[in-house]
Amino acid sequence: MRTKYSLLLMSLLLPITYVNAEVSLTPPNAKAGECYAKVIIPAKYKTIEERVLVQEASHKISITPAKYEWTDERVEVTPASKKLVTVPATFKKVTEIVEVKPASKSWKVSLKRHAAPVSKEILVAAKLKGVDLENTKPKTCYREYFTPNRYKTVSEEVVLQKESSKTKVIPATYEMVEKTIVVTPASKKTVTIPATYGYTEEKVLIEKEKTVWKKGANPAQKLAGATGEIMCLVKVPAKYKTIKKKVVKTPATTKVMDVAAVSKTIKVKKLVSAAKTETIKVPEVKSSIQKSVLDTKATFSWIQVGDKVDKGLRATGHKICLVEVPAKNQKITKVVLDVPTSTKEIAIEPTYKTIKVKKLVQEAQEVKTPIEAVYKMVDKKEKVSSSHQSWERILCQTNMNQNVVLKIQNALQAKNYNPGKIDGVLGQDTKVALDKYQRDNSLATGGITYETLNSLNVGL
Numbered sequence: 001m002r003t004k005y006s007l008l009l010m011s012l013l014l015p016i017t018y019v020n021a022e023v024s025l026t027p028p029n030a031k032a033g034e035c036y037a038k039v040i041i042p043a044k045y046k047t048i049e050e051r052v053l054v055q056e057a058s059h060k061i062s063i064t065p066a067k068y069e070w071t072d073e074r075v076e077v078t079p080a081s082k083k084l085v086t087v088p089a090t091f092k093k094v095t096e097i098v099e100v101k102p103a104s105k106s107w108k109v110s111l112k113r114h115a116a117p118v119s120k121e122i123l124v125a126a127k128l129k130g131v132d133l134e135n136t137k138p139k140t141c142y143r144e145y146f147t148p149n150r151y152k153t154v155s156e157e158v159v160l161q162k163e164s165s166k167t168k169v170i171p172a173t174y175e176m177v178e179k180t181i182v183v184t185p186a187s188k189k190t191v192t193i194p195a196t197y198g199y200t201e202e203k204v205l206i207e208k209e210k211t212v213w214k215k216g217a218n219p220a221q222k223l224a225g226a227t228g229e230i231m232c233l234v235k236v237p238a239k240y241k242t243i244k245k246k247v248v249k250t251p252a253t254t255k256v257m258d259v260a261a262v263s264k265t266i267k268v269k270k271l272v273s274a275a276k277t278e279t280i281k282v283p284e285v286k287s288s289i290q291k292s293v294l295d296t297k298a299t300f301s302w303i304q305v306g307d308k309v310d311k312g313l314r315a316t317g318h319k320i321c322l323v324e325v326p327a328k329n330q331k332i333t334k335v336v337l338d339v340p341t342s343t344k345e346i347a348i349e350p351t352y353k354t355i356k357v358k359k360l361v362q363e364a365q366e367v368k369t370p371i372e373a374v375y376k377m378v379d380k381k382e383k384v385s386s387s388h389q390s391w392e393r394i395l396c397q398t399n400m401n402q403n404v405v406l407k408i409q410n411a412l413q414a415k416n417y418n419p420g421k422i423d424g425v426l427g428q429d430t431k432v433a434l435d436k437y438q439r440d441n442s443l444a445t446g447g448i449t450y451e452t453l454n455s456l457n458v459g460l
Helices: 002-013 120-128 402-414 428-440 450-455
Strands: 035-041 044-055 058-064 067-078 081-087 090-101 104-108 150-161 164-170 173-184 187-193 196-207 210-216 230-236 239-250 253-259 262-273 276-282 285-296 320-325 328-339 342-348 351-362 365-371 374-385 388-394
Touching: 058 187, 058 253, 067 173, 081 164, 081 276, 090 150, 164 342, 187 365, 239 374, 262 351, 285 328, 402 428, 428 450
Parallel strands: 044 239, 067 262, 090 285, 150 328, 173 351, 196 374
Antiparallel strands: 035 388, 044 374, 058 365, 067 351, 081 342, 090 328, 104 320, 150 285, 164 276, 173 262, 187 253, 196 239, 210 230
């Protein structure tokens, strides 16, 4: 019984094969009384979530229609114009003093009222002697001969009313014409053409390609005459998952259509010829009056009385004085133009008619609403470390007995791994169950390692 048990134990505990050429032929740092075996440390993986695109991002197009409102619009029926009105000229009477006889100066023998005039020869003699007859002040006396001024009567025309003009107004003329008013302006209408979609299938990698070690048969002998096993490196293909994706075939678009304007025809007044004026001349009015005017001036020969006389000079005995005779005036009444004829411009306001029109408040607008992409989370396995061979401490004849095998069998059954008959014997069913448990939990295979015992909570 003990011999059979030892052979079964050795077939499980001895190393399976050489996985790595760098692993030493004997366990390093081995201690006496302990058993070791070359075991396969499986590759380690971790599960990660990957975000996979299921539906691409797109957008939805909607049209906000144009907005209109009805408003009252004033339409000019009769345009603004001007009316000309004649403002006649006004006249006024004024009194004017007309000089009939101008003021005069004359030389007389004295300053007395009825003094005799001085002869011309005396005045000439006085002038020849340096007397300034022209600039002599009145009431200045000289000794002289005096020739008085001579006057003549002449007729002179006086303007009683100046030439003027009179304005005649010719009124404006009109005609009725038709006028087209835009009630609804031309606009554009935008029509939405929705997007079209299709579906495609995409293969998503969920587990990369890997290699695993599997047991193989080998008649070769190992150390101490034990029967060895061989491990084969097998390639496990990558795993994929097919995902159905919704994709945009043609994106949403818009089409712009023209909407014609709506018009209305009304009758309005149109100016044919503007108001104008015609000027008529009014001739001037004249009158004749009689006037006395100087015909010939008096001449003097004079020495002023009171001036210093040089020695040897003697007075002639003729005393003459410059006497001023004031001008004679006459009052006459004239009709004169006060305000000339003019025209007054009167503004004629335009006339309007109120009609209802449709006015664009807001143009049609295209609104794009984004549609977010749709993703799905897919679990993927990612290798953390590759499988390798290593020397591990295992159970052997020194600490392996029926009681320990019973604990292992019970622990496997508790974790839903069928070890076969619970009899304390390390049979084929127990070894298969133990190997499956090790692989499922990423434990080293090829022997009952202390790591496996700790995982099963089995104590020695």
